Amino acid sequence: MSKRTLLAGAAVLSALALAACGTTEPAGETAGAEPEGAAVTVTDARGAEVEIPAGVTDVVALEWVAVEHLQAVGLVPVGVADAAGYEEWSGTGAPLEGEPTDVGTRVEPSIDAIAGLAPDLIVAVAGRDDAAYADLEAIAPVLVLQGADAADPVGTMFEDLRMVGEATGALDAAEAAIADYEAHIDEVSAAVADAGLEGTPLAHMDGYENAGQVEIRPYADGALLPAVFESIGFTNAWPGEGDEQYGLGVTDVEGLTALPDDAHILYMTVGERDVFTQQLASNEIWNGLPAVQAGKVHRLPDGIWLFGGVGSMAAYADAVVAALSPTP
Template identity: 35%
Template sequence: MRTPPRAARALTALFAAAALAVTAAGCGSAAEEAGGGAPRKAPGGKEAASGPLTVTHLKGTTTLEEPATRVVALEWTYAEDLLALGVSPAGVADIKGYDQWVTGGPRLAPSVKDVGTRQAPSLETVKALKPDLIITSKVRSEANYDQLDDIAPTLMFDPYSAEGEYQEMRSTLEKIGTAVGRQEAAGAALKELDGKIAAARKRLADAQRDGAEVTVARGYTTDGAAVVEVLTDSTIPGGLLPQLGLRNAWAGKADAYGMSKVDIEGLKPVEKSSLLYVAAKDDDVFATALPKNALWRNLDFAKGGRVHALDPGTWFFGGPFSTALVADEIADALTS
């Protein structure tokens, strides 16, 4: 497991304290030790909601006889959401990948079972965990939803919603909060996120960066070539920028994930902005491959020193912890 970066460690401490407050009353229960979810306690020691409840999702509505306690998350976003609600999942897809890329917030407990890849989780492993709820995404599980729903009631969401990934993240957290009987915890997590965003906006305003134009991107190497994807307004960073008092310089067409794949020449329209990017430490195309190209070196943000690397552990597609980290990293980059 990699050590979270500086910004992530700071956020981890703050959010972990909130998560511990939610779970402290029932810490050490047999179910929790087995990775079976946190006991049914709401913040302040109150009992969480009990009895039948209904959750709306992409497949319609799912009714649970009582709040779920053994939950399997087949998408990293929903594993993070469960942690934000103070619930330890019974199983998560690709835990190693989660530990590497999703560095905001508390870590998954050692008892959480890895159920395979996000693209093709092991249905046998999921079934063996005897979950009372499975949470998945449209992009991963459209084809095998019925098989999952046969194992346990399954909620399907779309973290890459074209209507806006930021608002989707917030509403999905609330729905998962309902499913596990932790509506109050969902509200508290979103309130904490809003406070982090407000603090980041104040830092930017104090540094006279209010209204600055920003381009947010990620980069990596595929088949020996550098790939650059720019994030549109429909993504979580795109939704965050106006709340931070910033403007998204990019107006390109979004793909199914809310990004635009571009070549160096395609960045010409946003060269007057500041470019903020995420890339793996061992595959930082913005620091290695791209500067070898004269077209890149002649872009105004490259010549003007306005290309800023965000921490490699800044995950653009997560829940409230990751979103708070994105806001913090953007503020760090533009004020340092």
């Protein structure tokens, strides 16, 4: 059987926050911001200079990663796009705090619902059109995060968190959350080495049924998840390329024959939706993969958002090690 060409796919961004402690220093003293008690101007992912009032407390988050960044610096959003979806997809790695108002979907948030909350700040992620930003900016300042960048996925996660910290007067809390994450990664890396798992090839992927056909979305080099598992000692087994922002590709089941024989396959889903154990249960190509035959396919726990922040990625690292560690 010939291997199919591995295609790069456009990313579809379908978003346990680390509690940061310590006193809050003047926002941006180390990043050029105004002293505490004054407004701050932050240059966001659009290159726009966003003027944000002092004392931000009421914030609306239009992407799940923005929710996590806000919670990581000690701010509970008053409004969240698709709050129910957040709890379903991210509730284990970074549980939703408080009781935020649902402000519509992440693709199409409700302008009326957001306006009704009279927020001090709205946090979005790059990818919306200019008209959408204009509508939101009529309500409150809009801070646009990069969300992802395949050139530096972990660094982008950190910079977005720092931007949220600077904008809300909690840059020290952002730095503390980053330091906690890096310390946790060091601990997990040591556990991987002790278990003799260093260098194990992993391939993380999503599976979807589209018009009766199974579509696979592998996480290529540049995606956040491989960057995280590589940081703790594993290697990315997927040989294909991904898009420039999220590092995601697309292939079919036959394309998975490009994986090396010793690769482990990782995936996540929610609830009973499971393409890999349902739609592919009788697929000859899938069942013939070395990873499947060797029992090296691992469904990781529900509720860890794959495009999240430091809390989600710390939980992801833990889940990967738990899945590959031999049972006592």
